[in-house]
Amino acid sequence: MRGRFQTDIDPVKFSPRTSIAQVEEGEEFAPKFDENGSIPCVTVHSETKEVLMFAFMNAEALRLTIATGLAHYWSRSRRQLWKKGETSGMIQHVGRMLIDDDQDCVVIEVKLTKPDGGGDEASCHVGYRSCFYREIPLQPESGTAPKLRFTEREKSFDPLTIYANTPNPTQL
Amino acid sequence: MRGRFQTDIDPVKFSPRTSIAQVEEGEEFAPKFDENGSIPCVTVHSETKEVLMFAFMNAEALRLTIATGLAHYWSRSRRQLWKKGETSGMIQHVGRMLIDDDQDCVVIEVKLTKPDGGGDEASCHVGYRSCFYREIPLQPESGTAPKLRFTEREKSFDPLTIYANTPNPTQL
Numbered sequence: 566m567r568g569r570f571q572t573d574i575d576p577v578k579f580s581p582r583t584s585i586a587q588v589e590e591g592e593e594f595a596p597k598f599d600e601n602g603s604i605p606c607v608t609v610h611s612e613t614k615e616v617l618m619f620a621f622m623n624a625e626a627l628r629l630t631i632a633t634g635l636a637h638y639w640s641r642s643r644r645q646l647w648k649k650g651e652t653s654g655m656i657q658h659v660g661r662m663l664i665d666d667d668q669d670c671v672v673i674e675v676k677l678t679k680p681d682g683g684g685d686e687a688s689c690h691v692g693y694r695s696c697f698y699r700e701i702p703l704q705p706e707s708g709t710a711p712k713l714r715f716t717e718r719e720k721s722f723d724p725l726t727i728y729a730n731t732p733n734p735t736q737l
Numbered sequence: 738m739r740g741r742f743q744t745d746i747d748p749v750k751f752s753p754r755t756s757i758a759q760v761e762e763g764e765e766f767a768p769k770f771d772e773n774g775s776i777p778c779v780t781v782h783s784e785t786k787e788v789l790m791f792a793f794m795n796a797e798a799l800r801l802t803i804a805t806g807l808a809h810y811w812s813r814s815r816r817q818l819w820k821k822g823e824t825s826g827m828i829q830h831v832g833r834m835l836i837d838d839d840q841d842c843v844v845i846e847v848k849l850t851k852p853d854g855g856g857d858e859a860s861c862h863v864g865y866r867s868c869f870y871r872e873i874p875l876q877p878e879s880g881t882a883p884k885l886r887f888t889e890r891e892k893s894f895d896p897l898t899i900y901a902n903t904p905n906p907t908q909l
Contacts, residue, residue, distance in 0.1 A: 577877065577882075577883060578881070578882035578883070579882075580882060582909045583909075584909070585905055585907050585909070588907060588909065589863050589907055590863070591885070592871075592884045592885045592886075593882070593884075593885070594873060594882060594883040594884070594885055597908075597909075605777060605791060607779050607788055607791060609786075609788060613786075614781075614785075614786035614787065615786065616779055616781060616788075616835070616844050618837070619777060619779060619837060619842040631873060631875055631876070631877070631883065632876060633876070634875050634876055659875060661872060661875075662872065662873040662875060663788070663869040663870075663871065663872055663873065663888070664869065664871055664872075664873055664885065665790070665791060665868040665869050666861055666862065666863045666865070666868045666870070666907065667906075667907040667908070670791040670868075671873070672788050672869050689838055690838065691761050691762070691838045693838070696837040696838045696842075697835040697836065697837050697844050698835075698838070699764075699835065699836055700833060700834065700835055700836075701766060701803060701834040701835065701836055701843070703803055703806050703831060703833075703834060704803070704804060704805070704806055705749065705803070709750070710749075710750035710751075710752060710765070710766060711749060711750070711766040711803065712764050712765075712766070713763070713764045713765070713766055713836065714764075715764075716835070733757055734839075735757050735760060735761055735838065735839040736769075736839070737754045737755075737756070737757070737760065737769075
């Protein structure tokens, strides 16, 4: 029995982790998953290199991303596999995937697509192009709380239209 | 009693998290720490925007980074505050800091410095400029294990010189 997004692909093989030299200096793909079975993923734009989002993949999401070239994540709040764009249409086409020194984090470079319901290409469920649409001021004046500054002026799409009837994933 | 890297700075104030609208659309800085008291941090180069490293900050590291403009992290393997460059000299000067929609991840844009013991500016303890020096090939041939491809040809510094007598942080 296959999962909802599983296709008839060979499962991508992971190598066992045998030594620090193998993990850091080798060509074997030996990803490390955390205590929740997840590996963090940084998603950047293929052309501009702007950081678009940060999320987690489980083994299945990682395998599906590699096998299909489309970004899949593991939603920790919904506890389910999440093919990016399945609700909104904002599919992410992966151009390049990188892994870090100890193989416990990946970067994917993606092309964005526009939401099905209208708007510009984007990534963030709030409606902005990037999830990182606010800046934290450095070295704030003594005794004051930092006040976030918006770096995006307008939303790329209307989240109430695109994500109608979908619960907001943000948790307090 | 202050910690080893604490300086005489006012602690940076965090706001309580009161609503999804406040967290996602507001100007209040209300970071969310995970069950280990950590918040993930993506470090990119100020000029090239290349992703250099991925690490965690605890509340103290986050406050010190904001207050000093120098990158501080929380080392999960060593379980201690980690001012980047304290061993190697490869200090990271933060030019800009961003936070994501639900305020549970930050991005810092940094300028790199050269290691004290010689070599080019870099970030990765293995000796490469970025920790993400290998590419995972997408859509590998059926039945074969993905073979990582190096995207950096040469190390920026000799890790045996720069990190002499320092345990390797990579864990299997």
